[in-house]
Amino acid sequence: MTRSIALSVNGQTARVMVDDPNMPLLYALRNDLGLRGPRFGCGLGQCGACTVHMDGNAVRSCITPLSLVGDHSIVTLEGLGTPEKPHPMQQAFIDEQAVQCGYCINGMIMEAAAFLAKTRKPSDPQIREALASNLCRCGTHLRILRAVKRAAAQT
């Protein structure tokens, strides 16, 4: 049965009509709300391309059913910043040119931003560990690490 669910996304409340409360959050963000930051990579919580913030924590939206979202606050890559006013982490990725295809980059930025918000002045192994469950296939890792370090140095 179709019902309306209210979601708090990027500081706004949005209503989405859903047939199945077990539908992962990712589908609502991409298809119902038209967001492009969170991306489908595996649907299994293994790669991190779908990462969003839920109350400031990095979560995998591809395995987070809508029924669990409730009134938790969701922030996506779009909510972090825009090309005109990028978040420091986004700016650091631009400065380090830390993108090849960029499909995984949403997850890298969201994971790293959530991590930095909780960890001051992280070491290189700490950053690597924080991103250990985010996969990149192009091999952009070294640039991503440099970008996170650059952002960390500014906080």
Add this chain to the structure above:
Amino acid sequence: MPEVATTRREFLKGTAALVVSFSIDKHQTAGAQAGAPPKSISTEQVDGFIGINTKGEVTVFAGKVDLGTGVRTAFAQIAAEELDVPFAAVTVIQGDTALTPDQGMTSGSFSIQNGGSQIRQAAATAREALLSMAAEKLKVEPSDLAVSNGTITSNATHRSVSYSALIGGKNFSLKVDKAATVKDPSHFKIVGRSIPRVDIPGKVTGQFIYMQDFRLPGMLHGRVVRPSGIGATLQSIEEDSVNDIPGVIRVVHLGNFVGVIAETEWGAVQASRRLKVIWSPWEGLPDQSSLWEHVRATKILKEDVTSDVGAVTAALPRGATRLRATYDFAIQTHGSIGPSCSVAQFKDGALTCWSASQATHALRKQLAAMLSLPEDQVRCIYLDGSGCYGRNGHEDAAGDAALLSRAVGRPVRVQWMREDEHGWDPKGPPTLIDLDAALDAKGNLIAWTSAFFLPVGAATPVALVAATLANLPREMDIGPGGILNDTAIPYTVPNIRTVAHRLETTPLRPAWIRAPGRMQNTFANESFLDELATAAGADPLAFRLRHLKDTRGAELLERLAAVAMWERAGVKPRDHGARLATGRGLAFVKYELVRTYVGVVADVEIDRTTGEIRVKRFFVVQDCGQIINPDGVKNQIEGNIVQTVSRTLMEQVTFNRSRVTSLDWGSYRIIGFPEVPDVVIELIDRPHEKPWGSGEPSASVVPAAISNAIFAATGVRLRSVPFTPNKVKAAMARS
């Protein structure tokens, strides 16, 4: 409580995220006046490549596409440089069969070398034409003119005229002049600089539109349901089994092609999971545990001799030392992070298909053949997808979307699930290599012979899965890519014969993955060369230099020695029996024997107890001739090293007798951040030489460098990729 947005449009307004509505005709008239003939897509015509509008903005039409490599930016640099316009004035349209010339498939590290050179020549022709027009208009000699920022000025009269006034919105109607003078590299202002990539700000803020983001009005969502075995046939299908899923529109089946279509993506996902389908049992794959016996026993269709000098059979037994070895390289998958996706719109007997294909012009032909449509009724439009390292599943998703759209007469978007991607994208075929060589008493290489077991075929279009399953017109030959390349070696040996046994078939549908053949072949050649250097008691670097009659290659190796601080001591395994052993190894390639040179040194650490290898650092020196964008080249090199360390240490497709079984990132592991090595890069820039490719060459040397480093650390040779801990432990136990 903020305002409640009730529709997607309102929500997006609220977040300031723009709804970008795609108009497929937006660029139709980019370089042409209204009423003019359709835009040229000829590679012979300037209008094929270059359009200048009334504002003086330049559009480059490129058949080669940006697969995440940054060539969009590099093409704009090349065109801006030749035309003397600001970099920001140039936009690049890519891979649209209605708008861009067919520059061939985007593969083989040819985008800059061939694609960029074509664009450069077209831009140079355009510039010369504009100078003649200006000379006429300003009534001066062309030699009196100078160009800056798209404005041509007479040195004598100081009068000027802009490109937009001369050609804005009009066609050049001019053939590309192969003799048109290109700019002297000493005057480059834009080429050779690390201009930031134009796509990155959009990609890090969620504004960029990937293939996976593309939507059309009235679009439906499709998912495919693949057979339980690669050759299994459809026995029965219960279409009613998905009736209770909201939004399901149709179950489509055609032969063994099965798909579901729904109003919502989640509806399509659920339907694909719950559809009751019975397939025939099929167990036609070989037993993976005896893969190499299977490869060796596969019927040989022909022999390709790739080098033949002297009399190797007679020379081999005359050497003072003779070595033989067999190398193998596992089946691997592309593993793009985003699964393949396409949107197809079948309408009024014509098909428009959006795809992240590396070859939209070839895809167009394939789709037309599959649907028995005239080619001019099919248009393919490129949109960036997830990283593409060769022929992955993008084209197949396009075939799936085309069949589903035809079935319902509405636009259909198909996105593969992770198991579709891992299970059904084409694979890098297994490669088996036998080598045999001899040294004379002084340690000189006097004879070298090798035999490569490679599937037959070349880089020809790979049959679409949908066409195969539905038994529609398609390619019947396999196309593993140009895998003969680098079977021959860059070294001078008096007696040499390299042969490829071309096999009738290979277990899984093959295609090319980054550095296809070049990587596998270079792994065997450069590792075996190290074995010979050791047998000769020679330093691996000195041994290579001794046999390399190529000054550019030799210069590169010397630079590498300096960068890596290579000690020319000869490899003496430093096996002190400690649990952790460290070593360094070297490898070199002259790509395809005719272009980009790369030399690398790998520093590795190996844990004898667990068999785990840790690659700590790679030193890379590359000479790819003229460099368009140094940071872009470095980005490609870093990617090549990291991705290939992953392929070398851990990657292997697994399968049972029916199908692929490594269907996710748990069963097909790739490198993670904690395991990524440092990469130190030195580029040799040669602005006055031809630009060569960078997308692949540095990948091809990685496996051999690691194997050689492990030998240096432990005295154990690893001859089978991937170097998994179990293989390492077994090799240690044997030694």
